[in-house]
Amino acid sequence: MNLSINLAGIPLKxxxxxxxxxxxxxxxxxKYCEESGAGAVSCKSIGHAERMGHxxxxxxxxxxxxxxxxxxxxxxxxxxxxLLKEMIETLTIPVIASCxxxxxxxxxxxxxxxxxxNPVAIELNLSCPNTENDFGLMFALDTDAxxxxxxxxxxxxxxxxxxxxxxxxxxxxxxxGKAAEAAGADALTATNTLSGMIIDIHTKRPILTNKFGGLSxxxxxxxxxxxxxxxxxxxxxxxxxxxxxxTGEDAIEFIMAGATAVGxxxxxxxxxxxxxxxxxxxxSVFMEKNNYSSIEExxxxxxx
Amino acid sequence: MKNEKPLILPIxxxxxxxxxxxxxxxxxxxxxxxxxxxxxxxxxYDEKPFGIVSRKKGEFMITVAAVGESTKALHAMxxxxxxxxxxxxxxxFSLPARPAGGPDSGSxxxxxxxxxxxxxxxxxxxxxxxxxxxxxxxxxxxxxxxxYLDWMKELGAVLHLSTxxxxxxxxxxxxxxxxxxxxxxxxxxxxxxxxxxxxADAQDDNxxxxxxxxxxxxxxxxxxxxxxYKNNIPFELSLExxxxxxxxxxxxxxxxxxxxxxxxEGPVIDGEKLKEITEFGKYxxxxxxxVDPYPWTKTS
Numbered sequence: 284m285n286l287s288i289n290l291a292g293i294p295l296k297x298x299x300x301x302x303x304x305x306x307x308x309x310x311x312x313x314k315y316c317e318e319s320g321a322g323a324v325s326c327k328s329i330g331h332a333e334r335m336g337h338x339x340x341x342x343x344x345x346x347x348x349x350x351x352x353x354x355x356x357x358x359x360x361x362x363x364x365x366l367l368k369e370m371i372e373t374l375t376i377p378v379i380a381s382c383x384x385x386x387x388x389x390x391x392x393x394x395x396x397x398x399x400x401n402p403v404a405i406e407l408n409l410s411c412p413n414t415e416n417d418f419g420l421m422f423a424l425d426t427d428a429x430x431x432x433x434x435x436x437x438x439x440x441x442x443x444x445x446x447x448x449x450x451x452x453x454x455x456x457x458x459x460g461k462a463a464e465a466a467g468a469d470a471l472t473a474t475n476t477l478s479g480m481i482i483d484i485h486t487k488r489p490i491l492t493n494k495f496g497g498l499s500x501x502x503x504x505x506x507x508x509x510x511x512x513x514x515x516x517x518x519x520x521x522x523x524x525x526x527x528x529x530t531g532e533d534a535i536e537f538i539m540a541g542a543t544a545v546g547x548x549x550x551x552x553x554x555x556x557x558x559x560x561x562x563x564x565x566x567s568v569f570m571e572k573n574n575y576s577s578i579e580e581x582x583x584x585x586x587x
Numbered sequence: 588m589k590n591e592k593p594l595i596l597p598i599x600x601x602x603x604x605x606x607x608x609x610x611x612x613x614x615x616x617x618x619x620x621x622x623x624x625x626x627x628x629x630x631x632y633d634e635k636p637f638g639i640v641s642r643k644k645g646e647f648m649i650t651v652a653a654v655g656e657s658t659k660a661l662h663a664m665x666x667x668x669x670x671x672x673x674x675x676x677x678x679x680f681s682l683p684a685r686p687a688g689g690p691d692s693g694s695x696x697x698x699x700x701x702x703x704x705x706x707x708x709x710x711x712x713x714x715x716x717x718x719x720x721x722x723x724x725x726x727x728x729x730x731x732x733x734x735y736l737d738w739m740k741e742l743g744a745v746l747h748l749s750t751x752x753x754x755x756x757x758x759x760x761x762x763x764x765x766x767x768x769x770x771x772x773x774x775x776x777x778x779x780x781x782x783x784x785x786x787a788d789a790q791d792d793n794x795x796x797x798x799x800x801x802x803x804x805x806x807x808x809x810x811x812x813x814x815x816y817k818n819n820i821p822f823e824l825s826l827e828x829x830x831x832x833x834x835x836x837x838x839x840x841x842x843x844x845x846x847x848x849x850x851x852e853g854p855v856i857d858g859e860k861l862k863e864i865t866e867f868g869k870y871x872x873x874x875x876x877x878v879d880p881y882p883w884t885k886t887s
């Protein structure tokens with residue numbers, strides 16, 4: 284079965300993309316995902332300065348999904364530029380450069396340095412829910428901040444496509460998606476994790492050291508599917524559907540809602556590093572059985 | 588069954604090993620294999636991986652040195668205080684395959700430094716229960732820092748002890764004791780013969796180890812690996828890397844160039860796989876993901 288897609292002009296052999304924040308610390312960890320069948324990978328978000336992240340516990344499974352507050356640990360953009368270059372050279376599939384910053388000006392500065400390595404796409408992580416104390420509110424909660432960040436980066440992006448990662452915490456994710464599109468975004472990633480909190484009643488405290496964390500995995504899939512469904516109606520640019528994809532059927536559900544590609548992250552916990560191969564195999568089986576011959580054919584067909 | 592969410596347990600009792608190290612005992616049947624670890628949550632501080640030790644059913648222990656803020660906080664706790672555990676996680680040690688019903692059950696070498704014995708104790712226990720001879724090459728800075736001596740004597744392991752200051756056993760490295768033992772050379776290693784286990788009188792020369800296992804500082808593991816490669820002894824070691832999630836998704840403990848995660852494909856790695864881990868003995872990554880070369884690789 285041919286699962287190839289075209290994502291904003293970037294050809295992918297299959298629609299599975301390693302979501303940013305998962306693996307992605309080194310080129311070796313991304314290569315491992317490539318060898319496990321991913322169609323593309325995203326590096327872990329790179330910011331202007333080195334960050335150690337929050338103290339553990341930073342990630343765990345709580346039953347219906349995972350929660351995390353890793354806290355954007357990264358080497359900082361000056362080392363990150365070399366790292367990104369190495370990732371692009373080591374992998375044969377597209378590498379999406381994820382980046383974040385504390386201010387709109389800084390995200391443009393970080394993006395500019397990364398774009399110099401010519402990644403096929405840069406993903407603006409405007410929606411990490413775990414760094415409020417350091418950085419204030421997420422840009423992607425707000426249409427104005429999103430517009431400013433996207434248009435500044437778009438000005439300097441050259442051939443590099445600009446993707447925008449949205450948050451399900453926004454009061455209206457569709458408005459933010461439309462603002463990103465109007466500012467020149469080439470694709471949207473929907474969604475980042477959903478903010479949440481889990482308290483241990485024995486020790487009487489939140490388990491994550493950061494107290495709050497981003498929920499991911501099966502629990503948030505319906506939230507993300509809804510976001511993709513509504514965004515698909517409102518924007519023309521492609522959408523990377525992300526949130527709780529564990530199976531080929533899950534991926535197809537996102538595609539039928541309107542996604543062009545799918546992000547996989549927590550699924551690595553549930554099904555192993557070879558989830559990419561499992562998901563694409565399962566998609567092929569479904570498509571054969573139901574007489575679909577391409578991903579494109581299924582895109583948005585549930586969007587009624 | 589592994590605990591995904593931290594399982595909260597009260598400390599049952601605390602054993603003071605020496606002025607830096609304590610062993611914390613918990614009443615819980617931890618379903619683990621030797622070499623696996625638990626992510627241990629010290630509420631309010633941090634969560635760190637520790638090897639699991641169990642001497643009897645329904646009980647397990649972790650041995651912790653007070654080296655940082657969180658481990659000092661754990662040391663300040665008392666019986667009844669609550670600690671959280673996720674796991675057990677990671678790969679496990681495997682005993683050498685021997686022909687079933689053979690007269691000779693074989694012999695293994697465990698080379699442990701620092702707190703490495705915590706990850707090896709239950710391998711020693713399992714091996715002794717199967718009738719395998721267990722030679723433990725235990726190294727520490729001083730006599731006080733040699734862990735679990737009585738427990739290992741009780742298992743009937745042969746102890747080869749070394750200390751940096753010579754306060755117990757051979758003065759020098761346990762890797763030298765292991766190397767000499769492999770080469771059939773006996774060093775004057777034992778000041779106090781009572782440290783030996785039940786078959787202590789057995790001749791130590793010409794020991795043919797079926798397999799070796801090592802856990803400890805990476806520089807020690809490198810020396811053991813070199814001895815094993817040279818002498819064609821199959822071996823396994825536990826490779827420690829900075830861990831955040833412990834469940835294979837954050838990428839912090841992925842090693843170059845294969846990307847294997849030391850919390851899933853590791854921490855126990857065999858000698859063949861180790862050949863493919865080019866960063867072994869050279870560098871590791873910090874919490875930010877930055878490459879940090881080991882001091883011995885830096886040219887002076």
